[in-house]
Amino acid sequence: MLEHLENLPPDPILGLSAAYHEDKNPNKIDLGVGVYKDETGMTPIMAAVHEAEERLLASEQSKSYLPQAGVAEFNQGVLELVFGRGHTVLNAGRAVSVQAPGGCGALRIGAEVINRSKAGNTVWLSDPSWPNHYPLLQGADLTIRTYPYYDMARRDIDFAAMLSALQEATPGDVLLLHGCCHNPCGADLDAAQWQALTDLVLEKALVPYIDVAYQGLAQGLDEDAAGWRQMASQVPEMLVASSCSKNFGLYRERAGAILFVAADSAQAETAKMQAMNAARQIYSMPPSHGAAIAGLILNSVDLRQSWEQELQAMRDRVNGMRDKLVQRLEAGGQYDFGFIRKQFGLFSFLGITSEQIQRLRDEYAIYMVGSTRMNVAGLTPDNIDYFTDSLLAVL
Numbered sequence: 093m094l095e096h097l098e099n100l101p102p103d104p105i106l107g108l109s110a111a112y113h114e115d116k117n118p119n120k121i122d123l124g125v126g127v128y129k130d131e132t133g134m135t136p137i138m139a140a141v142h143e144a145e146e147r148l149l150a151s152e153q154s155k156s157y158l159p160q161a162g163v164a165e166f167n168q169g170v171l172e173l174v175f176g177r178g179h180t181v182l183n184a185g186r187a188v189s190v191q192a193p194g195g196c197g198a199l200r201i202g203a204e205v206i207n208r209s210k211a212g213n214t215v216w217l218s219d220p221s222w223p224n225h226y227p228l229l230q231g232a233d234l235t236i237r238t239y240p241y242y243d244m245a246r247r248d249i250d251f252a253a254m255l256s257a258l259q260e261a262t263p264g265d266v267l268l269l270h271g272c273c274h275n276p277c278g279a280d281l282d283a284a285q286w287q288a289l290t291d292l293v294l295e296k297a298l299v300p301y302i303d304v305a306y307q308g309l310a311q312g313l314d315e316d317a318a319g320w321r322q323m324a325s326q327v328p329e330m331l332v333a334s335s336c337s338k339n340f341g342l343y344r345e346r347a348g349a350i351l352f353v354a355a356d357s358a359q360a361e362t363a364k365m366q367a368m369n370a371a372r373q374i375y376s377m378p379p380s381h382g383a384a385i386a387g388l389i390l391n392s393v394d395l396r397q398s399w400e401q402e403l404q405a406m407r408d409r410v411n412g413m414r415d416k417l418v419q420r421l422e423a424g425g426q427y428d429f430g431f432i433r434k435q436f437g438l439f440s441f442l443g444i445t446s447e448q449i450q451r452l453r454d455e456y457a458i459y460m461v462g463s464t465r466m467n468v469a470g471l472t473p474d475n476i477d478y479f480t481d482s483l484l485a486v487l
């Protein structure tokens with residue numbers, strides 16, 4: 093049987109990472125893989141996570157299976173984190189959460205539930221989007237259509253083109269939006285654009301599906317959520333895939349949740365049942381460790397305070413690096429990189445040529461994906477001058 097299988101090409105981002113690790117150049121920089129890095133280039137374990145792990149180790153009494161929906165404290169914490177305490181969908185009992193293995197697991201379970209509601213349903217995805225959205229959604233037999241989002245020439249969102257393309261959406265179609273820190277372009281919707289999309293969702297009876305993988309890494313936990321919270325208060329239905337990989341630094345622990353907002357609490361419970369059933373058919377039960385950590389942090393006063401402070405330091409570091417990068421690249425008065433300052437999260441497109449990307453790699457050991465997406469968090473006070481000097485040399 094196995095001899096019938098074909099080899100697959102290596103994943104481009106993981107291949108880049110392997111090449112980076114083999115590179116002997118002491119100045120090498122990895123701007124490829126999408127993880128947060130601190131000033132020393134490390135992806136740290138957050139202090140609140142460490143402390144929560146110690147508390148859990150001391151108190152945990154069993155490794156028996158979790159309930160099908162996962163850690164109850166975590167699900168409640170994520171609902172409040174995503175929508176904000178006292179949000180109308182929470183007060184009305186219209187929102188439910190099912191723990192999933194990371195944001196990817198959540199996106200996939202959400203997709204399975206969409207397909208159960210209407211086989212082969214269409215999901216509208218931004219162009220560009222995170223490449224993994226395609227297999228995650230198509231794996232659940234959904235049809236993908238795209239709307240233009242980022243205009244490489246203007247280095248901004250082409251909102252008029254987005255709205256115009258979405259005129260073709262039909263009732264029941266799903267509109268996938270990046271909650272904040274758009275991956276790969278870093279360009280986020282503003283309040284007026286969220287409202288215009290809310291109006292469109294209502295007018296065309298679409299179902300918004302919000303991918304929230306970076307809450308707290310743009311401007312703040314509540315600030316980043318303002319757009320989708322505003323939308324949630326006006327639309328009858330919404331799905332949210334929430335990930336704890338980046339904002340809790342829990343990447344390998346696979347903590348996330350799929351949230352459903354329905355017209356009433358009975359429909360929300362049905363969606364939850366369907367999600368749990370879909371999970372049962374794929375991996376049965378969610379893993380405990382990461383969700384137990386995040387649940388404890390979200391629900392303890394001291395851990396939450398420590399987590400929020402550290403998250404703020406992370407976001408300040410990334411935004412500070414954006415600022416420094418623009419200052420250095422624009423110092424000669426020759427180039428305009430001001431768009432990087434207006435974008436948020438780990439990523440921006442540099443918008444240079446593929447030859448320039450290749451030269452950065454071959455001549456300077458600077459590793460970036462071919463789309464020119466760079467992970468801004470790969471820059472540190474120690475390597476930023478080397479990076480900007482190298483980039484200016486190839487421009």
Ligand SMILES: Cc1ncc(COP(=O)(O)O)c(C=O)c1O
Nearest residue numbers: 194195196222275303305335337
């Ligand atoms: C846009 C987007 N969505 C979802 C995810 C899911 O992350 P994870 O499955 O690691 O929680 C990521 C991770 O890189 C992402 O960038």
